[in-house]
Amino acid sequence: MNLNLTLIGQAISFAIFVWFCMKFVWPPVIAALEERSKKIADGLEAANRASRDLELAQEQAAQILRESKDNAAEIIEQANKRANQMIDEAKEQVIADGKRLREAAQAEIEQDVMRAKEALRAQVSVLAFAGAEKILGATIDEKAHSEIVEQLAKEL
Amino acid sequence: MASENPTASEYIKHHLQNLTFGQHPDGSWGIAETSKQASDMGFWAIHLDTMGFSIGLGILFLWLFRIAAKKASVATPTGLQNFVELMVEFVDNSVKESFHGKSKVIAPLALTIFVWIFLMNLMDLVPVDFIPRIAHDIFGLEYFKIVPTTDINATLGLSLSVFFLIIFYSIKMKGIGGFAKELTLQPFNTPIMIPFNFVLEMVGLLAKPVSLALRLFGNLYAGELIFILIAILPWGVQWALSVPWAIFHILVITLQAFIFMMLTIVYLSMAHEEH
Numbered sequence: 001m002n003l004n005l006t007l008i009g010q011a012i013s014f015a016i017f018v019w020f021c022m023k024f025v026w027p028p029v030i031a032a033l034e035e036r037s038k039k040i041a042d043g044l045e046a047a048n049r050a051s052r053d054l055e056l057a058q059e060q061a062a063q064i065l066r067e068s069k070d071n072a073a074e075i076i077e078q079a080n081k082r083a084n085q086m087i088d089e090a091k092e093q094v095i096a097d098g099k100r101l102r103e104a105a106q107a108e109i110e111q112d113v114m115r116a117k118e119a120l121r122a123q124v125s126v127l128a129f130a131g132a133e134k135i136l137g138a139t140i141d142e143k144a145h146s147e148i149v150e151q152l153a154k155e156l
Numbered sequence: 157m158a159s160e161n162p163t164a165s166e167y168i169k170h171h172l173q174n175l176t177f178g179q180h181p182d183g184s185w186g187i188a189e190t191s192k193q194a195s196d197m198g199f200w201a202i203h204l205d206t207m208g209f210s211i212g213l214g215i216l217f218l219w220l221f222r223i224a225a226k227k228a229s230v231a232t233p234t235g236l237q238n239f240v241e242l243m244v245e246f247v248d249n250s251v252k253e254s255f256h257g258k259s260k261v262i263a264p265l266a267l268t269i270f271v272w273i274f275l276m277n278l279m280d281l282v283p284v285d286f287i288p289r290i291a292h293d294i295f296g297l298e299y300f301k302i303v304p305t306t307d308i309n310a311t312l313g314l315s316l317s318v319f320f321l322i323i324f325y326s327i328k329m330k331g332i333g334g335f336a337k338e339l340t341l342q343p344f345n346t347p348i349m350i351p352f353n354f355v356l357e358m359v360g361l362l363a364k365p366v367s368l369a370l371r372l373f374g375n376l377y378a379g380e381l382i383f384i385l386i387a388i389l390p391w392g393v394q395w396a397l398s399v400p401w402a403i404f405h406i407l408v409i410t411l412q413a414f415i416f417m418m419l420t421i422v423y424l425s426m427a428h429e430e431h
Contacts, residue, residue: 002195003309004178006203010210010304010313017214017272022264025221029244030263032228039230 121153128152164388171284171384173299174203174307175291189298203307205291210304213275214268221271243271247417254421257329257428262421265321269314270417276304277376277409281402284383305376305412311369318420319365325427364423368416375412379405 128149162170169191176194177187178201187204188194194201224240233241247267255262279302291300304310326335339357340350379401386398 002176002197002199002201003312004176004197004199004201004203006174006201006206006307006309007313007316009202009207010310011317013207013211013214014268014272014314014317017218018261018265018268020218021221021268022261025218025225026244026264026267028225028228029221029240030248032230033241033245033248035230 124153125149167388168381168384170299171288171301172306172381174301175205175297175299176201177204178202187297191299194299203301203309205299205301206304206307206310209279209302210272210276210310213279213304214272217268217271217275243267250418251421254418255425255428257425259325259424259428261321262424265424266417266421269420270413273305273314273372273416274410274413276310277413279303280306280376280379280383280405280409283398284380284387303376303380305372306380308369308373311373312365314372314416315365315368318368318423322361322364322423322427325424329428364419368419372412372416375408379408 125146129145132145173191173194175187176197177185178194178197179185180188180193181196188197188201220236221240221243224237227237228241229237244267247270248263251263251266282302287302288300291297301307323335326338330338339361340354342353342357344353382401383398386394386401389397
């Protein structure tokens with residue numbers, strides 16, 4: 001437990017160690033630490049920014065979605081309208097066609113009726129003559145009476 | 157060993173003697189064979205074991221930290237670099253908390269103190285007879301003490317260096333006049349009280365290195381002594397005491413290294429500040 005030169009030797013080696021530590025150990029480690037902490041701070045900031053961007057993008061996406069939904073609704077509405085219109089048009093068309101067909105049929109029927117009447121008329125005079133002949137038992141001057149019969153037939 | 161079958165007191169004394177190299181009273185140089193020879197060498201002798209282990213541990217510390225410092229990169233640190241960064245950050249935080257001036261020396265100084273003292277203290281956990289036995293049987297060295305901090309010279313060498321830094325910074329920051337004023341005009345700011353103030357402040361100033369050195373020395377010396385006492389018990393029961401003591405001592409050696417570092421920082425920051 002004697003005080004001796006060891007004291008000074010220790011002090012000298014201590015000074016050398018401190019000097020070495022100060023020159024070659026401390027600066028690089030601290031520099032690396034600071035750089036890393038800066039990098040981490042940057043990274044955190046970037047992450048913040050990215051999350052903000054993400055939020056923005058989400059908002060944008062939502063807006064676009066909303067708009068496109070609106071658009072789609074509009075388009076559907078238009079299409080519906082168009083379809084209704086087409087249906088209406090078709091209905092009208094059909095109704096018109098039906099009317100036309102009915103009219104044509106009616107005209108044809110009338111024509112047929114007329115034709116039948118004509119035929120009947122032609123037959124009626126013959127029948128009338130035959131009937132009258134039988135009833136009178138005598139021959140009737142066809143020429144003299146046909147005028148009357150035809151008159152009669154016309155009245156039918 | 158001093159004798160083949162040493163008594164308990166011989167054994168303890170033997171373990172507390174450093175390997176001393178110096179000049180014998182008869183003028184020849186050599187290693188002291190007995191503790192009387194060692195103390196006869198006076199001041200101009202050197203403890204080879206203390207010097208050897210402390211320098212070796214200091215170099216180990218700087219070598220390890222230098223490897224990590226060279227490889228220090230921003231990318232994910234691994235293994236050694238992690239550890240070194242942890243230590244550096246811990247010391248850096250401690251310094252930043254207590255020291256508000258600007259100095260490039262304080263932080264590396266604190267790191268050196270902490271790690272170096274910790275490593276020197278760590279030697280306390282090596283079983284007490286382990287290395288001295290090797291030194292004796294292989295190298296023929298009579299005495300060998302492997303814990304440098306149980307040598308008052310080592311701790312006083314450190315604390316005196318800190319003391320000189322305190323004086324250096326006091327003068328650098330406040331000027332010689334300011335430093336003198338601090339020593340003479342406190343706590344009573346009248347010219348009459350200057351001698352009283354000076355004595356008071358001088359005691360306060362000198363108590364710093366002395367308390368630093370003696371605290372570390374005392375703790376480690378006592379710890380070492382208890383390990384030695386445990387070692388003279390019958391071998392079968394030693395583990396029952398030495399294991400708990402060693403585990404407790406892990407706390408002590410870390411704490412003492414930390415206290416030495418913190419007090420150094422505090423003293424130097426006091427030297428930096430105006431009162």
